[in-house]
Amino acid sequence: xxxxxxxxxxxxxxxxxxxxxxxxxxxxxxxxxxxxxxxxxxxxxxxxxxxxxxxxxxxxxxxxxxxxxxxxxxxxxxxxxxxxxxxxxxxxxxxxxxxxxxxxxxxxxxxxxxxxxxxxxxxxxxxxxxxxxxxxxxxxxxxxxxxxxxxxxxxxxxxxxxxxxxxxxxxxxxxxxxxxxxxxxxxxxxxxxxxxxxxxxxxxxxxxxxxxxxxxxxxxxxxxxxxxxxxxxxxxxxxxxxxxxxxxxxxxxxxxxxxxxxxxxxxxxxxxxxxxxxxxxxxxxxxxxxxxxxxxxxxxxxxxxxxxxxxxxxxxxxxxxxxxxxxxxxxxxxxxxxxxxxxxxxxxxxxxxxxxxxxxxxxxx
Numbered sequence: 365x366x367x368x369x370x371x372x373x374x375x376x377x378x379x380x381x382x383x384x385x386x387x388x389x390x391x392x393x394x395x396x397x398x399x400x401x402x403x404x405x406x407x408x409x410x411x412x413x414x415x416x417x418x419x420x421x422x423x424x425x426x427x428x429x430x431x432x433x434x435x436x437x438x439x440x441x442x443x444x445x446x447x448x449x450x451x452x453x454x455x456x457x458x459x460x461x462x463x464x465x466x467x468x469x470x471x472x473x474x475x476x477x478x479x480x481x482x483x484x485x486x487x488x489x490x491x492x493x494x495x496x497x498x499x500x501x502x503x504x505x506x507x508x509x510x511x512x513x514x515x516x517x518x519x520x521x522x523x524x525x526x527x528x529x530x531x532x533x534x535x536x537x538x539x540x541x542x543x544x545x546x547x548x549x550x551x552x553x554x555x556x557x558x559x560x561x562x563x564x565x566x567x568x569x570x571x572x573x574x575x576x577x578x579x580x581x582x583x584x585x586x587x588x589x590x591x592x593x594x595x596x597x598x599x600x601x602x603x604x605x606x607x608x609x610x611x612x613x614x615x616x617x618x619x620x621x622x623x624x625x626x627x628x629x630x631x632x633x634x635x636x637x638x639x640x641x642x643x644x645x646x647x648x649x650x651x652x653x654x655x656x657x658x659x660x661x662x663x664x665x666x667x668x669x670x671x672x673x674x675x676x677x678x679x680x681x682x683x684x685x686x687x688x689x690x691x692x693x694x695x696x697x698x699x700x701x702x703x704x705x706x707x708x709x710x711x712x713x714x715x716x717x718x719x720x721x722x723x724x725x726x727x728x729x
Contacts, residue, residue: 370716371614372707373611373613373720374409374410374719376721376722377721380722383417383418386589386590387417387418390584396583397583397584398421398423398442398444399422399423399586399587400424400564400565401422401424402423402446403587403707403708406426406429408432415437420441422442422443422444424446426447427462430443444462445465446525448465451471457486458479458482463487465490465525467490467500469509472516476516476517485520486519488519488520490521490525492526494528499527500527506547522559523548523560524548524551524559524560524562525563526563528540528563528567535597536563544563544580545561548580562585564584564587566597566602567598569595591610592607592703593605593608593609608701610701610702610706611700611702612700612716613699614654614697615697616650616651616653616693616695618650618651618694619685621646621648622646622647623645623646623647650682651681655679656678658715660703660705660708661675663702663704664700665701666700667699670687670688670689683698
């Protein structure tokens, strides 16, 4: 049985406006843009839309998504696997012409062997640890890796890449950029070829707004800025981009005054978290038919300032509406502006209906 809700509505007009602004910025800065598709699971409608908007490079952390993109968009687009590859994925990477991010010598050697067997040259991107403590080679490892690369005849270094503010919240600064440009220049001189410096991604925009030149940076990978017009690493909406491209709606299934029991031992919720408990007396709550299996409740934003998201279980989102002037009823539909985590989980959920608004989509989509 097909359901109307919960629903994720995608406004393609907002995405097109952000795409136009960011493409213009990239032309001004002289750098190439890459669309990161993992936030929407390389959804075919959105991927084709971004191709139509003018993007020709795409990146994802899932190989299956990239194979889907190759089949959808053809051989003219450039594809990057931005999650370090598993060994079992290397053959598929080479077969589909996907550029992997690599941080270990043994992976480079295996890729070289596969490319030799296929009679081709495999381009790779060297992942560099910029300071966030996630993936990437350390700066002091670069000279030794470079020596190895000179003997791997079926590999070609496309570039180096780094990511900030994904794990430790470390933000890029002038010094970090300077060190990365030094690595790029060292590789160019040693390997005697052009090497691209690719950065991810949205968090760099604030640095350049402050006047730091992107000189030395050749490529930027966009996800959050393009999709949401925001920069969660700095807890801000980017003022020159549009927000609200993604709206999640769901139906109210219960309205009652509730108060958790005060007596008895206090444990943890079904997900092992310490739950919210309100002991100020019964308060009106509404239960909405959407839960953690469908969204990240921490990245849902409600227009009614007098409504508080109490929490979520697998199947319910619970809102405190005691202070709201609106009288909520069973059957009402409530809508939220959705952030990155909420949209990612909504695309993962088979229970969330996806609807596209605005720009005319291709027939059958």
